[in-house]
Amino acid sequence: MNNNGLFGQNKTITLKVWRYKPGTIDPPRYDTFQVQANAVTTVLDALEEIRATQDGTLLYRHSCHHASCGTCGMRINGREQLGCVARLLEQGGDVVVVEPLAAAPPIADLVVDMTPFAGHFAPAGMRLVRASEFNAEAETPPGIERFSRYEDCIECNLCLSACPVANTNPAFIGPAGLAAAYRALVTGERSPAEVFADVDHDNGVWRCHSAMECSAVCPSDVNPGHKIMALRRELVVAKVKRFFKGG
Amino acid sequence: MRSIEEKRRSGTWIGQAITGVLLVILLSLHMIVHHFVVEGGLRTYEQVLDYIGNPLVVTIEILFLVVVTYHAMVGVRAILFDLPLNERQKGLVTQVLTVVGVIIVGWGVFLALWLFRMARMA
Amino acid sequence: MAMPMPHKSPVARVVQAWFNPLKRSAGFLAFVLMRITGIGLVVYLLLHMVVIGNLLRGPAGWDSLIQTMKAPWVLALDVVLIAGILIHMLNGLRVTIIGLGFGTQSHKGLFWTLMAVALLLLVYSGWLVFSK
Numbered sequence: 001m002n003n004n005g006l007f008g009q010n011k012t013i014t015l016k017v018w019r020y021k022p023g024t025i026d027p028p029r030y031d032t033f034q035v036q037a038n039a040v041t042t043v044l045d046a047l048e049e050i051r052a053t054q055d056g057t058l059l060y061r062h063s064c065h066h067a068s069c070g071t072c073g074m075r076i077n078g079r080e081q082l083g084c085v086a087r088l089l090e091q092g093g094d095v096v097v098v099e100p101l102a103a104a105p106p107i108a109d110l111v112v113d114m115t116p117f118a119g120h121f122a123p124a125g126m127r128l129v130r131a132s133e134f135n136a137e138a139e140t141p142p143g144i145e146r147f148s149r150y151e152d153c154i155e156c157n158l159c160l161s162a163c164p165v166a167n168t169n170p171a172f173i174g175p176a177g178l179a180a181a182y183r184a185l186v187t188g189e190r191s192p193a194e195v196f197a198d199v200d201h202d203n204g205v206w207r208c209h210s211a212m213e214c215s216a217v218c219p220s221d222v223n224p225g226h227k228i229m230a231l232r233r234e235l236v237v238a239k240v241k242r243f244f245k246g247g
Numbered sequence: 248m249r250s251i252e253e254k255r256r257s258g259t260w261i262g263q264a265i266t267g268v269l270l271v272i273l274l275s276l277h278m279i280v281h282h283f284v285v286e287g288g289l290r291t292y293e294q295v296l297d298y299i300g301n302p303l304v305v306t307i308e309i310l311f312l313v314v315v316t317y318h319a320m321v322g323v324r325a326i327l328f329d330l331p332l333n334e335r336q337k338g339l340v341t342q343v344l345t346v347v348g349v350i351i352v353g354w355g356v357f358l359a360l361w362l363f364r365m366a367r368m369a
Numbered sequence: 370m371a372m373p374m375p376h377k378s379p380v381a382r383v384v385q386a387w388f389n390p391l392k393r394s395a396g397f398l399a400f401v402l403m404r405i406t407g408i409g410l411v412v413y414l415l416l417h418m419v420v421i422g423n424l425l426r427g428p429a430g431w432d433s434l435i436q437t438m439k440a441p442w443v444l445a446l447d448v449v450l451i452a453g454i455l456i457h458m459l460n461g462l463r464v465t466i467i468g469l470g471f472g473t474q475s476h477k478g479l480f481w482t483l484m485a486v487a488l489l490l491l492v493y494s495g496w497l498v499f500s501k
Contacts, residue, residue, distance in 0.1 A: 078392035102386075162393075164400060165329050167386035172329075202328055202337065206260045209325075209403070210464050212396030212476055225396070226473040233470030236261060264465045271458055278454070283494075288444075288501045289435040292428035319411045326404065329387070351418055362424060 008039040013088050015046055017058065018099040021108045028106075030097070031055070037088040043098060044072050044083035047110075059109040067219055070154030073161070074110050075099040080158035080217040101161035103170070117157045120173045123198065124180030152222045153180065159214035159224050171203040175214030175224030178205055182231040196235060205232050259321050266318040273311040300366030305359050312355040320348040395477040399460055406457040413450060444498050451494045452487075459483040 013035055020028035033054055035046045044062055051058045062072040065084045072083040076098055077091050088096060104112035159175035160166045166174045173181075181199050184190040199205045208228045215225035280298070282288050290298065299305050327340050377385070388405065390398040423434050437443070463483055467473045 164386045164397070168383055169329050169331050171331060207328065209329075209400050210396065210467055210476070211393075211400035212467075212473075213393055213400075216394040216396065225476075229467050229473045230470045232260070232468055236469060239261065260468065264468065267461045267465060271462065274454065274458070278451075283497055283501075286501065287439070288498065289438055291435065292424065292431040295424060295431070315414065319414050322407050323411055326407070330383070351414070354418060354422075358421060358424065 006038075007041075008089075010036040010038050011089060012094070013037045013046070014095045015043075015050065016095060016097045017047075017050075017109070018097075019058075019109055020100075020106055021057075021059075031058075035088075039087070039089060041088045042084055043074070043076055043081070043086045043088055043091070043096065046088055046096075047083065047098070059111050061111050068154065070156030070220075073101050073156040073158045075101060075161065080162045082156060082158070082219050085219070101157050103160045103163065103166040103174075104157060112157070114155075114157060116170055117155065117160055117174075117176065120160075120177035121155060121180055124177050124184055152220045154220050156219065158217045158219060159222075162213040162217040164211050164213070165207055165209060169203070169207070172207045173199065173204050175208075175218075175228065176222070178208070178231060179222055179224035179227040182227040182234075185231065185234065192234070192238065195231075196238065199231060200235055205235060208232075259325070263318060263321050263325070266314045266321075269314050270311075270318055273307070273314060276307070277311055296362060296366040296369055299359065299362045300369075302363075305363045308359055309356055312359070313352055316348045316351045316355075320344040395480050399463065399480045402456050403460050403464065406453040406460075409453050410457060413453075447498050448491070448495045451498070452491050455487040455490050455494075456484070459487050 015033045015035060016030045017033065018028060019025045019031045033046075033050045035041075035049050037046060044060075044065065047058065047060050048062075051060075060072065060074070060083070062084060063069040064071070067082050067085045070082070073080060074083050075081075076083070076086050077093070077096055078099075080101060083098075098110065100106050100110045100112045104114065104116055106112050153176055155176065157176075163172075163175055165172050178199060181190075181195050185192060185195040205228060208225075210225070210229065212225035214228075215223045218224060281290060285294065299308065321344075324340060324344050328337065332340065388401055390401045420434075423430050460480070460483065463476065463479050466479070467476045472479055
């Protein structure tokens with residue numbers, strides 16, 4: 001990261017990183033590292049620098065480096081973000097605290113077990129492909145009418161980590177799963193009866209208390225809070241109709 | 248798999264919304280007539296009797312009591328259900344809150360009717 | 370299922386998840402306020418039911434009790450109670466409206482608007498409490 005000048009002056013930032021290795025670093029602790037950062041240095045860049053030059057045992061997950069894979073979700077200064085696009089100098093201060101996502105069992109350091117997320121998300125059945133909003137000017141190859149893109153949700157788990165309910169009740173389907181269920185409903189991919197059976201219960205759509213923090217942290221404009229509310233409206237309408245029809 | 252029991256207990260959100268909207272009216276009324284329009288802010292014993300001796304008033308007060316107790320108990324239940332409870336524990340929470348709710352309403356109705364009778368005798 | 374963050378005590382986890390609005394947005398603050406005022410109002414309901422039981426003691430018991438209820442510190446608590454009621458009531462309307470899928474995109478504006486209304490009503494109520 002020695003491109004002093006091109007992206008502004010280098011600045012020394014202290015990273016306090018949550019460390020945990022079962023049986024070795026147990027109970028967990030915070031380790032402090034110093035890194036040089038400029039305007040474009042991301043938190044993931046800093047972690048890679050630390051791993052390469054200061055502590056090779058530091059564990060974190062990442063893949064694409066451009067907010068597309070949803071692998072590097074973490075809590076940065078108490079807020080869920082993707083490490084690959086969170087700029088270090090924009091975190092507000094010379095000390096940046098990096099912790100694993102909450103509402104997911106920690107495996108080691110910043111790596112968490114995504115099984116609970118997948119357990120709530122997969123049953124909703126996400127197979128939607130839609131028209132791309134980007135590259136409107138891009139030329140399409142012969143024989144291809146238009147570009148498509150996969151659904152917005154990148155399965156990063158930030159929403160679940162930010163949700164006050166998911167943090168205390170792992171059985172709650174959570175924002176991503178409920179948003180996926182709503183999408184399956186509106187696209188007609190699944191019947192209302194199927195979707196309602198999945199979400200109309202204590203740990204489903206009614207468990208949400210509208211804190212909307214899922215939407216606040218979502219890096220991909222899924223806006224899960226909005227979708228949970230919309231799903232709830234569909235259910236309320238269905239219930240009211242059933243009540244008056246006496247079904 | 249979710250149990251039938253769990254499915255049966257869904258939908259209290261609608262109940263909370265309906266009682267909540269009713270409470271905006273009933274609680275505002277309660278605060279205004281008991282405290283804000285009364286000289287000194289609190290009704291004396293005589294003033295309480297004067298007021299509650301009206302059958303319409305005692306009916307509204309009991310309705311308010313039932314609605315507010317329902318809203319309170321379902322609210323507590325909604326908070327407790329944010330904890331990782333199993334089905335048996337959830338059942339227990341619902342039962343205990345139902346009993347507490349019935350006691351509150353029972354006590355309040357007794358009090359209201361007792362005062363109503365005193366007012367009528369006076 | 371394994372619990373999140375096994376190294377935090379369950380109580381610490383609940384406090385952090387339900388009551389700490391730091392670093393969070395307006396919707397989360399609304400949630401925290403709703404929960405705190407809700408718990409407070411339930412406690413008050415129980416207290417209120419016990420206190421009005423003093424009516425059974427007749428005019429002597431009740432009228433002397435309400436004299437002590439006019440102490441300034443009790444009136445200050447009344448203002449706290451009214452604040453709790455206003456916050457819970459107006460926030461409850463917001464939760465109901467957005468919970469039915471309306472205005473979810475502008476829930477933050479709705480929150481701050483309703484809290485401004487709550488503040489105005491609180492100032493008016495406070496004036497009534499201390500002047501009557």
